[in-house]
Amino acid sequence: MVRMGLIDTFFNWAVFVGALPALLEGLGVTVMLGVVSIVAGTASGLAMALLRLYGPAPLRWLARVYIDALRSIPLLVLLVLVYYALPFVGVRLSSFVSAALAISLVSCAYAAEIFRAGIQAVPKGQFEAAQAIGLGFASSMRYVILPQALRIVVPPLTSNCINVLKDTALASVVAMPDLLKQATQAQALAANPTPLIGAAVLYLVLLLPLVRLVSYFEARHPSR
Numbered sequence: 446m447v448r449m450g451l452i453d454t455f456f457n458w459a460v461f462v463g464a465l466p467a468l469l470e471g472l473g474v475t476v477m478l479g480v481v482s483i484v485a486g487t488a489s490g491l492a493m494a495l496l497r498l499y500g501p502a503p504l505r506w507l508a509r510v511y512i513d514a515l516r517s518i519p520l521l522v523l524l525v526l527v528y529y530a531l532p533f534v535g536v537r538l539s540s541f542v543s544a545a546l547a548i549s550l551v552s553c554a555y556a557a558e559i560f561r562a563g564i565q566a567v568p569k570g571q572f573e574a575a576q577a578i579g580l581g582f583a584s585s586m587r588y589v590i591l592p593q594a595l596r597i598v599v600p601p602l603t604s605n606c607i608n609v610l611k612d613t614a615l616a617s618v619v620a621m622p623d624l625l626k627q628a629t630q631a632q633a634l635a636a637n638p639t640p641l642i643g644a645a646v647l648y649l650v651l652l653l654p655l656v657r658l659v660s661y662f663e664a665r666h667p668s669r
Contacts, residue, residue, distance in 0.1 A: 457639040464631035464640040471627030472647050478544055478623060479610040485549040486609060487602065490556025497561055499582070508557070515554035521615050523547045528619040544616035544623075552609050559605060563598035564590060600662040607655050611648075624648065 497508040515523075528543040538546065567590050575585035617626035628644035 455638055455642055457635075457637055460631075460635045460637045460639040461643045464628070464635065464643060467627040467631050468624060468640065468643050468647060471622055471624035471644075472651070474541075474622055475610070475613050475624040476651070478541065478548070478613045478616060478621070479606075481545045482548040482552055482613070483606050483609050485545070486552025487556050487606075489549065489553040491560050493553055493557035494560035494564065495586070497557060498564060512554045512557050515551050516558070518551075520547060520551050520612055521618065523551065524615055524619055540616070540619045540621045543619050544613070544621050548609060548612055548616075551612070552605065555605050555608075556602065559598050559601045560594065562601075563594035566597050567593045600659055603655060603659045603662060607652055607659070610652060610655070614648075 493508055493512065496504055497512065498505075500508065524544060524547045527538065527547045528540065531538060531543075571589055571593065572585065575589040580589065613623055614625040616623050617629065620626070624644050624647060628640040631640035632638055
């Protein structure tokens with residue numbers, strides 16, 4: 446009886462089938478939000494890392510403050526500030542834009558530190574060799590330094606992408622119809638937690654290949 450009660454409560458097939466369309470819709474929103482945040486956060490993170498390393502002194506200081514501050518602020522707090530506080534100063538953003546902006550800002554800070562570590566891990570001789578053959582700063586970065594740094598940062602950068610995808614679950618607090626929000630609503634309608642278990646399974650299907658990819662990259666490019 447206890448076993449049947451457990452199955453009916455947490456693994457109810459009829460409830461799961463009924464909630465599946467909403468869960469898949471939420472999964473699509475989660476993937477879209479994750480992709481936008483990953484692309485924006487990674488691109489801006491690279492720019493922030495270069496600014497942190499090679500920008501003028503005042504900009505280097507500002508970049509360091511930004512990186513430290515955004516890595517210290519809980520994402521949930523930032524989401525609430527972007528979505529609920531900005532309207533008080535006349536800036537109204539949709540739930541998707543608010544979530545993408547907040548997650549991208551945090552992702553940028555973490556990606557910047559990853560890129561910074563990767564660039565600094567490139568042997569100094571490579572910088573000197575690029576200068577010796579007459580390459581300017583931009584060409585040295587494009588053709589010599591960044592290709593080597595990217596090979597170093599692929600594992601931690603992939604891990605950061607996984608964290609970004611998991612962080613999209615927090616977007617439900619700003620009324621985003623993501624996977625967790627849809628699962629929560631389905632749970633309330635069915636008075637059964639099975640949709641949450643279904644959402645966990647979908648997160649697993651989405652993220653497990655990326656976790657395995659990190660392990661592959663770490664095995665192929667072990668830390669120095």
